[in-house]
Amino acid sequence: MSDQIQFIVEKLNQEPFRKNYNLITFDSLESVQLLQLLNDVLGEIDPKHAVDIREELPEQTAKRMLSLLGILKYKPPGSISDLSAFRQGLVTGSKPVIHPVLHWLLQRTNELKKRAYLARFLVKLEVPGEFLQDDTVADINKQYEELMEAFKNLHKECEQLKTSGLSTAEIRRDISAMEEEKDQLVKRVERLKKRVETVQNHQRMLEIARQLRLEKEREESLAQQKQEQKNQLFHAEQRLQRAQLQLKEMHHAVVDSKPESLMKKLEEEINFNSYLVTEKIPRELESKKNSAYFLQKVVAEPAMSQSDLNVLEIKINEVNAQMNQLIEKRMMKYEPIDSKFSMYRQQASIISRKKEAKAEELQAAKEEMSSTERQMLQKTNQAHELEGSEVLKGDEFKHYVNKLRSKNTFYKKKRLEIAEITAEYGILQRTEELLKQRHEAIQQQLQSIEDKKGISGYSYTQEELERVSAVKSEMDEMKGRTLDNMSEMVKKLNTMVAEKKASLAPVIKELRQLRQKCQELTQECDEKKIQYDSCAAGLESNRSTLEQEVKGLFEECAQEESNYHYINCMKRNLEIQLQRAKEEMKAYVSPDPQERRKAIREQYTRMILEQENLGKKLREKQKAVRESHGPNMKQIKMWQDFEQLMECKRECFLKQQNQTAIGQVIQEGGKDRLVL
DSSP: OHHHHHHHHHHHHHHOOOOOOHHHHHHHHOOOHHHHHHHHHHHSGGGGGGGGGGGGHHHHHHHHHHHHHHHHTTOOOOOHHHHHHHHHHHTTTOOOHHHHHHHHHHHHHHHHHHHHHHHHSOOOOOOTGGGGGGGHHHHHHHHHHHHHHHHHHHHEEEHHHHHOOOHHHHHHHHHHHHHHHHHHHHHHHHHHHHHHHSSSHHHHHHHHHOOOOOOOOHHHHHHHHHHHHHHHHHHHHHHHHHHHHHHHHHHHHHHHHHHHHHHHHHHEEEEEEEIIIIIIIHHHHHHHHHHHHHHHHHHHSOOOOOOHOOOOOHHHHHHHHHHHHHHHHHHOOOOOHHHHHHHHHHHHHHHHHHHHHHHHHHHHHHHHHHHHHHHHHHHHHHHHHTTTOOOOOTTHHHHHHHHHHHHHHHHHHHHHHHHHHHHHHHHHHHHHHHHHOOOOOOHHHHHHHHHHHTTTHHHHHHHHHHHHHHHHHHHHHHHHHHHHHHHHHHHHHHHHHHHHHHHHHHHHHHHHHHHHHHHHHHHHHOOOOOHHHHHHHHHHHHHHHHHHHHHHHHHHHHHHHHHHHHHHHHHHHHHHHHHHHHHHHHHOOOOOOHHHHHHHHHHHHHHHHHHHHHHHHHHHHHHHHHHHHHHHHHHHHHHHHHHHHHHHHHHHHHHHHHOOOHHHHHHHHHHHHHHH
16 A cells, blocks of 8 residues: 555656655645545546536536546446445545545556547447437438547557558668669769860879869868857857856845845754754664664574564564553543643644654755756756757757758758869860860961962851851741742631531521520420429428427427326325335334334434433533533643743753853862762
């Protein structure tokens, strides 16, 4: 049982409850608080039950909790009689009933959350059979069952997808796409190598390009280091500003604070620390010493067998029985002075336990506050180091990391493409320059040859004439083709128009006849439609009147049926009452005294006499209490005065003992001389 309560307290102190209970506070909870705690746990499992039980009747609370526990498939221990006791204990908030339920719920919270979520959609509504005779209700019930089955299938698929992870087909597709990209890159590299091999001194040019790339990368790394150092300098300046601001705030707090408040805080801290030093820590140290002494004593003893343990258990049971007998004898004596002292002792022990518990809670709260402040300071420094930006949490941070990774890969890909294009552009530019140089050299050679032959400008003129003649021939061919196409198109259009006219002439005649017939049929259709609408309106009005009559008859039938059942119930009740009256009369008239004692009148008479006797005894007891009230109160006052007097004497004695320690030593020396 103690392990069960320990587990409940640990779970309630964690998220999302955070009740801050210990074993003593949890055990001291009242029935209403226990029921509210159970309701809070049920509300965490199913949010519909997160209500205040003070705002509803106890019967409603018990009914709601029992229904949810039934959905969650909680089985209370015991037989059917124990089930009624379980229901009664749930209504009254009994600890033997509530504690096992809390232990069962807190053991499997996640599983029960899932079960409660599914119960919202999978608990089937029971529709009576007479309602299912209606077609509309039957169709809706069928749709409801189909939707429930669809929800089951979808939930199963969702769970399978959650547990399955990535499929092998997707992985294979990704691998094949990567292999294709790899093949493309290999082909591109080979193509570029072939282009480069045709250039003179390509090895030296490649070496120079590699050195240029290394220098650019070094330049980028140096720029990045420079930016990082700037950021570090900026963060250091921000930290300095924050420290200066905190220093100013502390100065202002010290200036604005009053001496009384500071003294009060210091007094509270001194009282708390003095309590820890004088009472709590010495008591804990003494208990630790005692436990260590007992453990050493146990270790020093030789090993014990099972028979020795049985003998010790028998002795412990005998000592416990003797202690119980002594306690019973003392209780039977009932000495009033001892009872008053015991009452004061109990109050003092309760107050000391409460004081110890509060001191422990205060110390734990201080430790928790200090650790929380340290964590908050660390998190604040980390947040400010990120250039004052908002700290991302949970899914947002994951989304940001994934986005950053995708951007990084995209950036690297584009950077490689830019480098390849730049290299290819350099090669093409160099090729173009070489071709231009060759063309200029050939042109110069041709011009020099023409100058030698005395026909300078002949090649240029020849090229211009060839170009002009080629353009003229192309234009002439285009004009001829255009005229031929236009003449052929006109002929085709004329023949197509004549053919269409000849084919459409009989169709047009038939269309005119069909138009006249369509107009006649349209008029007839309008007349029939008007007749249909009037007939349908009459039938609809008759149907509505009949439906109202049928509905009234159904209601009348239901009313008569309910009256019939009510009369039958009343008749049955009257028969039962009449039977009880006959049995009562028979027992009352019977000459047998045993039968007469079973009569209700005799039972009530005996109960009245018992209550009258009890009332007389209580009045006599009340009279005795009133007579002894004055002397008892006077005696209590005398004992209180006596206690104050003894307390004053004790304080005076301690004060005198502290002030006159040296005088006491001298007096003790004089007494020793007198004795000698």
